[in-house]
Amino acid sequence: MRFLISLVTLLTTFSVDAAIKVAVASNFKHTLSEIAKLYKQQTGEVILISSASTGTLYNQIKHGAPFDLFLSADSARAKLIEDAKQGEDGSRFTYAQGKLAFWCPEHADASQKTLLNYNGRLAIANPKLAPYGLAAKQTLAHLDLWDKFSYIQGANVSQTYQFIDSGNVDAGFVAYSLLLQNNASSYYLIPGELYQPILQQGVLLTNATDKTKVQAFINYLKSDTVKALIRDKGYL
């Protein structure tokens, strides 16, 4: 009986309802879990993280997934949610700005020259699905290189990273944050003027159970300490 009671107490303490449920684009999951850890230390609030591709999360939210906050990998999908009145009006904010890098593990010090002289297949995230893929396409178009390569497309930027990391493709465009996270070397940071800013935006969802609690977490995300942490993780 006592076991049963403690089990019930245990289950209720971990109750999902009490936590802030965040739907986050996969590329930011790693950073968010560190922020969540800090937030829990400071406030005791539990952040429950669900991660998937932005498109998948968008579809889930559209169909009533019980999330409190949506952290999209782009601004378009966050705006669509806001416009559809599934996000609180005016709550949309930029929480991070992505940096694109050209990664060529075999090349000790990669530079723009490495990219210009590169021959072979390039791994990129699918430009239709992933913001980093779109940025890669813009960069290549800017440098008049788009037609030069054949492309291996990952469904998202993490998968693109995997394609290169496993040695199946020699080079490609990935998120700078992923390179930092995995202590990778030999990359070339693409200058910001070659692609449209990768604005990762979040929006407070109208479905949220306790909006003040979620808003408090949003304010925390916008605070200087967290901004500095996000910068350290490879974002602008």
Added chain:
Amino acid sequence: MLTTLDLSAIFLTLKLAALTTVILLILSPPLAWWLSRSKRFYRPFVEALVALPLVLPPTVLGFYLLLSFSPDSFLGSFWLSLTGGSLAFSFSGLLIASIIYSLPFVVQPLQSAFVNLDKDYLEVAATLGFNSAETFYRVVFPMVLPSFIIAGALGFAHTIGEFGVVLMIGGNIPGETQVLSIALFDHVETLQYEQAHLLSFTLLAFSMTLLMLIYGVLQKRQKRLNHD
């Protein structure tokens, strides 16, 4: 309307499924036969190995295939020296993956058919002086034909629906690795629901028709045998 890209995805999927099924129908019977007859101590190990794709999440299987296709690995480098190309992100790579992935769906129906085969027939065949190949083609095969059809249909259908593995090792190349399920995924992810509905309806109608045809043939055969 279906775009040319969608059509090429459909064609590619059919090609992949057909080739996978043909190869599996050649590879699986001896394996299934051995599994149904062998008393070796390592048989359970082989049996478990064959069934493994049923347990492993497709993306996990795909991830390990991606690692083993890498030019740094044994399989990848062997393939590279053999063909000069890489296995990952190629049709051949998808074919190998599909064969592994659909193997249990073809082996298991055959194996259970072989297990249930009455031993008397084999003994009669032996008294008639048939060698093992003759026994197989003239006695066993006609008796377990429905199981062959089911095995083939399952292998084919399963390959058509394959997604996780292809997502991991395909690289989404139109005409080479962009199969139906991937094209469908792209449509949904890019919020092109109309295209997605159209494509999934095509897939559904095709699969339903095919499966109904196969089960219809089996039913007819059963009726004929019962009347005899």
